[in-house]
Amino acid sequence: MSHIQVSKVHELTPELTGCIERIYTQSFPPEERIDLSGMLAGIDTGDHELFVATSNESPCVGFGILEFLPGSNLLFLDYLAVEPELRNRQIGAAILRKILRDAHEAGWKGVIFEVEPEDEGSAPERELRKRRIGFYERNGGRVLHCAPGYRMPNLVGEGSMRMRLVWIPDDPQSPDLFGETLRRCIQEIFKTVYHKEENDPLLKSILEDLRC
Secondary structure, X not given: OOOOEEEEEOOXXXXXXXXXXXXXXXXXXXXXXXXXXXXXXXXXXXXXXXEEEEOOOOOOOEEEEEEEEOOOOEEEEEEEEEOHHHOOOOHHHHHHHHHHHHHHHHOOOEEEEEEOOOXXXXXXXXXXXXXXXXXXXXXXXXXXXXXXXXXXEOOOOOOEEEOEEEEEEOOOOOOOOOHHHHHHHHHHHHHHOOOOOOOOHHHHHHHHOOOO
């Protein structure tokens, strides 16, 4: 495979949009998919950032989409995905490294995101989820054990899905998020990412279940 380059993208072409859409639908189940067209429109308005990995053969072999949580001075990583047949080739790590370098240069405190828990699903699915969490941990990620009851809304129907919150601090010596800082961060995720009000029942349940 040819050399991989990761860049922040400010303008979308139809070819690039189509490539991102294909990887997106192949990588995430419907209940976890935020409206992609809305996120990509946020590239123009500055509400979202898009990082794309390219090769000589393709305008995109992977991507990361983020949005700002200004009240927490954190970036929320909406999605990080790689072309299915090209996974396990360090492309995801290259995208993440570029994201973290840019976040550091911009003065953000870190990046926070959701991952599927490793103790649910079939045996192969649990193993895949365990490896995914391990990937983030090797790249500086920390599972936030203070929020064991964290869930994300089902984006195509009723209910919610259990998730783990992971963050990668800009300073490796930073303590984990907890207390009022973690509480505000979760509130901001629900407001900014999922467009939920402070009295949302799911949000209230998560906050009531915080352990530290």
